[in-house]
Amino acid sequence: xxxxxxxxxxxxxxxxxxxxxxxxxxxxxxxxxxxxxxxxxxxxxxxxxxxxxxxxxxxxxxxxxxxxxxxxxxxxxxxxxxxxxxxxxxxxxxxxxxxxxxxxxxxxxxxxxxxxxxxxxxxxxxxxxxxxxxxxxxxxxxxxxxxxxxxxxxxxxxxxxxxxxxxxxxxxxxxxxxxxxxxxxxxxxxxxxxxxxxxxxxxxxxxxxxxxxxxxxxxxxxxxxxxxxxxxxxxxxxxxxxxxxxxxxxxxxxxxxxxxxxxxxxxxxxxxxxxxxxxxxxxxxxxxxxxxxxxxxxxxxxxxxxxxxxxxxxxxxxxxxxxxxxxxxxxxxxxxxxxxxxxxxxxxxxxxxxxxxxxxxxxxxxxxxxxxxxxxxxxxxxxxxxxxxxxxxxxxxxxxxxxxxxxxxxxxxxxxxxxxxxxxxxxxxxxxxxxxxxxxxxxxxxxxxxxxxxxxxxxxxxxxxxxxxxxxxxxxxxxxxxxxxxxxxx
Numbered sequence: 001x002x003x004x005x006x007x008x009x010x011x012x013x014x015x016x017x018x019x020x021x022x023x024x025x026x027x028x029x030x031x032x033x034x035x036x037x038x039x040x041x042x043x044x045x046x047x048x049x050x051x052x053x054x055x056x057x058x059x060x061x062x063x064x065x066x067x068x069x070x071x072x073x074x075x076x077x078x079x080x081x082x083x084x085x086x087x088x089x090x091x092x093x094x095x096x097x098x099x100x101x102x103x104x105x106x107x108x109x110x111x112x113x114x115x116x117x118x119x120x121x122x123x124x125x126x127x128x129x130x131x132x133x134x135x136x137x138x139x140x141x142x143x144x145x146x147x148x149x150x151x152x153x154x155x156x157x158x159x160x161x162x163x164x165x166x167x168x169x170x171x172x173x174x175x176x177x178x179x180x181x182x183x184x185x186x187x188x189x190x191x192x193x194x195x196x197x198x199x200x201x202x203x204x205x206x207x208x209x210x211x212x213x214x215x216x217x218x219x220x221x222x223x224x225x226x227x228x229x230x231x232x233x234x235x236x237x238x239x240x241x242x243x244x245x246x247x248x249x250x251x252x253x254x255x256x257x258x259x260x261x262x263x264x265x266x267x268x269x270x271x272x273x274x275x276x277x278x279x280x281x282x283x284x285x286x287x288x289x290x291x292x293x294x295x296x297x298x299x300x301x302x303x304x305x306x307x308x309x310x311x312x313x314x315x316x317x318x319x320x321x322x323x324x325x326x327x328x329x330x331x332x333x334x335x336x337x338x339x340x341x342x343x344x345x346x347x348x349x350x351x352x353x354x355x356x357x358x359x360x361x362x363x364x365x366x367x368x369x370x371x372x373x374x375x376x377x378x379x380x381x382x383x384x385x386x387x388x389x390x391x392x393x394x395x396x397x398x399x400x401x402x403x404x405x406x407x408x409x410x411x412x413x414x415x416x417x418x419x420x421x422x423x424x425x426x427x428x429x430x431x432x433x434x435x436x437x438x439x440x441x442x443x444x445x446x447x448x449x450x451x452x453x454x455x456x457x458x459x460x461x462x463x464x465x466x467x468x469x470x471x472x473x474x475x476x477x478x479x480x481x482x483x484x485x486x487x488x489x490x
Contacts (some may be wrong), residue, residue: 003059004056007050011049013189014170014173015172015173016028020350020352021350023334023348024125026332027125029266032176035191036177037058039058040180041185042058047112048173050397054317062194065193071182075127076222077224078221078240081397084226086140087232091235093117093123095234096130096222096453097129098344099344115230117227118227118230118231119231120230122231123230130219131218132150132347133153134236134374135316135342136341140149140238142185142471147253148257148343149217149257150218150219151264151404156287158338159335159337162287163270163333164332164334165267165329166178167179177320178320179319180266182318182319184212184215187379188201189210189419192213193430202244205261212417214260214263217243220236234330265315265319267312269286269288271283272284272375290331292349297407301375301376304368304369307366309368326355326359329339330352330353331352332349332351344421356419357419359417364421368418370476371426378435379403381439381465381469382402382441382465391461392461394457394458395454402444405441405444406437409441410433410434411487413433416430431477434473435466446462
């Protein structure tokens with residue numbers, strides 16, 4: 001399906017190919033929303049579909065900048081000139097993929113070997129992936145090294161998961177509109193790949209570049225060898241194009257893209273306070289994560305504890321179409337490994353959430369947030385014995401197990417609480433179940449311990465968990481006498 005077909009028929013297309021991984025899905029959505037913003041600029045009111053004439057007009061204006069084989073400005077590349085990269089092990093086409101470092105086995109993602117060359121469709125997708133999701137590294141073009149300024153990926157630290165948070169609608173049209181910022185549609189700015197020198201997208205001397213240009217500028221590029229219509233070799237490095245308002249040097253570049261990143265509507269940024277001795281000393285905008293390797297209920301509880309439903313709705317006030325009640329949240333999760341100097345994506349996936357579990361009603365958000373914080377406090381008390389300074393320090397390596405067991409056991413009551421609750425009412429009976437689940441999780445993990453040796457410590461630790469959990473719940477629910485009666489004693 002061509003870009004034109006995808007846009008004109010977007011109202012009849014349910015979504016993108018489910019076989020695409022998270023980064024491929026993100027690259028296509030970022031490209032399509034950029035083009036859709038130009039269609040909407042010419043079309044005006046979007047109604048229920050993209051107008052074919054507006055699509056054709058937008059694509060006509062982009063045509064000169066979308067040719068993979070243009071001599072002067074090939075699409076998402078720099079000109080190869082008379083010396084394209086040589087074929088061979090030093091310049092494989094897999095260099096375009098952020099999950100495939102050059103020294104890794106080629107069958108990381110599937111049983112099939114990575115292709116040694118790509119047809120036009122595969123090459124265009126790989127170039128879009130590289131433009132939007134490439135990391136820094138040692139690769140260079142004309143002395144320019146790859147740096148971490150790509151628009152779609154963040155470096156969250158090794159072992160953590162960069163998480164894009166988008167809306168998923170009933171069809172592709174709705175998905176695009178719910179994720180397209182109004183400021184992209186306004187004005188005359190173009191995507192950076194269509195105006196690399198920012199000649200048409202500068203808002204005035206010394207003023208920021210147009211938001212669409214800023215959102216689509218990438219720090220890295222590629223030089224390609226084409227043989228006919230097949231891509232056979234690639235070398236990568238830093239882009240020769242710098243934003244007009246980006247100062248000189250590495251620190252200035254980082255400051256520019258760090259600020260640009262916080263403007264990105266594909267990530268969810270919230271202001272996080274820093275405290276010293278309980279006193280707020282400042283705040284910083286941080287992208288929220290759903291780290292891989294955690295139980296889904298654990299992640300949902302953390303999401304709701306931070307009241308991110310409200311943050312998500314607040315962010316969406318600036319998009320072309322407000323999310324419908326039926327809209328679901330789509331998470332694109334990218335697990336980052338490797339090293340700080342040469343990060344690599346080890347896993348990337350698409351997760352489309354249950355709407356009620358992740359986007360609670362407005363009048364229920366605060367109640368769910370309070371309940372989620374309380375569940376986290378219970379889990380913390382449960383895990384205390386399994387720490388280096390806890391009563392069961394000999395079992396500290398089982399802390400992850402006891403945590404996982406707890407979240408599995410509270411999954412159903414937590415979901416029932418969210419789905420079946422109304423308003424700001426907290427059903428007191430849920431806390432008896434949560435407390436019982438914490439003790440059941442404790443028992444599941446300790447029953448395999450060497451009882452003769454640890455039995456006294458296990459009994460003492462269990463008693464402590466029971467008492468401390470009750471105290472936490474009763475303290476948090478002070479004033480709700482019915483809740484006290486259903487929690488139980490220590």
